[in-house]
Amino acid sequence: MPTPPSWWSDLAAHLAEHRHPIYAAGVVATTARLILTTTTAEPRTLLAHARNDTPELVGALTDFFRTHGHLDPPTGLADQRAAARRARRIEATPAPLRPQATGFADSLLLQREQVQQLGLRPNKLKTIEIRLDAVRDLAIRLHAEGHMSWAGVTTADLESFLALNPARRASRLAGLRQFFAYAHRTGLVLHDPAAGLEARQSRGFTGSTLTLDEQRALYRRWSSDEDVLAHEALIGLAALLHAATTTELRHLTLDHISNASRTVRFPGRSIGLALDGATWRALEGCLAHRSALHTDNPHVLVTRLTRVTTRPAGAAHIRDSLAPVGLLPRVLRSTRLLTLADELDVKQLTMALGMSYAGTAHYR
Numbered sequence: 001m002p003t004p005p006s007w008w009s010d011l012a013a014h015l016a017e018h019r020h021p022i023y024a025a026g027v028v029a030t031t032a033r034l035i036l037t038t039t040t041a042e043p044r045t046l047l048a049h050a051r052n053d054t055p056e057l058v059g060a061l062t063d064f065f066r067t068h069g070h071l072d073p074p075t076g077l078a079d080q081r082a083a084a085r086r087a088r089r090i091e092a093t094p095a096p097l098r099p100q101a102t103g104f105a106d107s108l109l110l111q112r113e114q115v116q117q118l119g120l121r122p123n124k125l126k127t128i129e130i131r132l133d134a135v136r137d138l139a140i141r142l143h144a145e146g147h148m149s150w151a152g153v154t155t156a157d158l159e160s161f162l163a164l165n166p167a168r169r170a171s172r173l174a175g176l177r178q179f180f181a182y183a184h185r186t187g188l189v190l191h192d193p194a195a196g197l198e199a200r201q202s203r204g205f206t207g208s209t210l211t212l213d214e215q216r217a218l219y220r221r222w223s224s225d226e227d228v229l230a231h232e233a234l235i236g237l238a239a240l241l242h243a244a245t246t247t248e249l250r251h252l253t254l255d256h257i258s259n260a261s262r263t264v265r266f267p268g269r270s271i272g273l274a275l276d277g278a279t280w281r282a283l284e285g286c287l288a289h290r291s292a293l294h295t296d297n298p299h300v301l302v303t304r305l306t307r308v309t310t311r312p313a314g315a316a317h318i319r320d321s322l323a324p325v326g327l328l329p330r331v332l333r334s335t336r337l338l339t340l341a342d343e344l345d346v347k348q349l350t351m352a353l354g355m356s357y358a359g360t361a362h363y364r
Contacts, residue, residue, distance in 0.1 A: 001032060005041035007070055014064050017294055018308040027060050043070045063309045067296045082125040089132040094143035100150055101135050104182050134175030137161075150183055155193045162197070170199035209335040210327075215240065218325060218332075223278035230285030231301055232321045237279040239332035242266075243340065243353055246319070246329050250312040253298045257283070269353060 001008075011031070015024035034057065035041050038049045043065045050057045065071035086105055093101045108128045115122040138161050142153060158176060162169045173194065180194040210218070218240060222233040238244035248266040256265050262280055263272035275283065286300050295307040303313050318329055340349055 001035060005035070007041075007043075007065075007068065010068055011064055014068070014296075015060070018296075019060070027057060030054055030057055031061065047071070059309075067310055079125070082129070085129055086132060089129065089136050093136045093139045096148045097139040097143060097150060100183060100188055101132065101139065101179075103186070104135060104179050105132055107182050108178070130171060131175035131178055134172040135179050137172070138176065150188050151190070153180075153189070153193050155196060158193055158197060162199075173197055173199045207334050208331050209338060210331065215335065218327075219278070221325070222282065228324075229321070230282060230289050231317075232324060233282035234279070234286050234301070235318055235321050235329065236325070236332065237282050239329045240336060241276060241279060242273055243333050243336040244329075245333060246315050249301060249318055249329075250299070250315065252300045254300065255298070257300070270351065 012024075012028055015027055019027070034046065034050060034054055037053070038046065040046055040049070043061075047058065047061060047065070050061060062071070090098060090101050090105060105128070108123070108131060112122040112125075112128070138158070141161050141164075142157065145157075147153065147157075162172060165172070176194045177197075180189060180192045183189045184192045218236060222228060222236045222240075235244075235249055238249060244266055248268060251267040252264070253267075256267065258264075258272060261272070261274070263274050264283070265272040283300070290297075290300065290302045293302055293307045295302050297306055297308075297310050299306070299312050301313045301317070303317055306313055322329060322332075337353075340353075
């Protein structure tokens, strides 16, 4: 290259530190050829050419550019992916019934936006997708039975559809109620066929929990057994003592930790949490493991696969870390939530854990 780009030396140093020497040498050589071929070294343009000409470079170059500030993260990527998922669900709806499903999706998004503007808790994009799932599945069944519009749908049709999968009755009925309320409001149907349907559900938590003796045994393992891996200890103690979720543990970064006060603010929670001695020692073990990897990944839980990226560890890593004790993180969390719900006021619990009132009331 007659004039190497300003980031060229940084790329070589980054690859030498984080990648195998043979792989690093190949990336350097291939990147140099790509720059000479495309006559550009601007990161975003170079990545666009790499996707077409040398896709094997995309992962390594993207991680380097983002880590060193040469490439801004894509804006609204989650929204774009959610929009694509909604589009696939609408596209799968039979054509005669599709326009109403499209209008329903638009109304849910508008409602979500209005709730956000009011400072309230909006529906998650995943919830909207679940609602569209119910409408799509019903539309496919109705179309197979000869329905060409929503106007002729009866309560018997909905009961027949819901009976196909009793385990999902409550979830599907919630979506159908919203859809037919929208259809009735906009004049698509004269009568709401879902108005009189019910989905009885047992109140209170009915999942698996641990006994006090089991909790004590786990605490001793994670607080005093030196052979236990740091990730297992932190994940186990954070879930058992502090009701941490898999998402909170995956996205926990160095910025969420205060060494001075020995507190951690799990992502999604509004207040910092003072850690007990055992959990703090487990956290220090994870930070020591992270430091030994010489990684630029900002997350606390860094794995062999994520050490050369800035991505969080996968949910499977959180689950697999507890494989030695044969438990899922949600069992530990549920055990702690039941205790907290019995001891704390529901408002205190929602504030401390960043949960909704309905979510905490489930454990009371």
